[in-house]
Amino acid sequence: MDTTDIFLYAGYLLIIIGAVFAILMPLIKSFDNPKSLLKTVIGVVVIGALFGIAYSTASGDIAAKYAADPFNITPEGAKMVGGVLITVYALAILAIFGIVVTEITKIVK
Structure with a gap:
């Protein structure tokens, strides 16, 4: 094990620690104000x-070349990926809509 591996594992550890703190600290702070936790x-x-x-609504259809080696995609996996993609698209459209509405209300004021 050379230094590159050690630094990679240290980076992984720091990412995990950061993710844990990013999730736990707001939860701990929200106990002071339960209404924020409800939101x-x-x-x-x-x-x-x-x-x-x-x-x-996602389709579980898979092309034949992705069902075989080396991909081995299952219909359930394809449906999960499709669901995530549709969710991301919907949230992106919602974000763009929110930005446009905010800018229009700033112009009107």
Whole structure:
């Protein structure tokens, strides 16, 4: 094991520690104000519902070359990827719509 491997593992460890702190610290802070935690839970539920709708509309069709080696994509995996993509597209469109509405309201004021 040379120094490159050591630094890679150290980087992985720091990313994991950062992710844990990024998730836990806002949760700990939100116990002071439970209403903010409720807003977070509502947001997570809405995104989960959006993913559920996207997953149910996604297709599980796979081209023959992706079903074989070396890819071995299953219909369930293809449907999951399709659901995630549709969710990302919907959230991106929603974000762009929000930006446009915000800018229009700034112009009107």
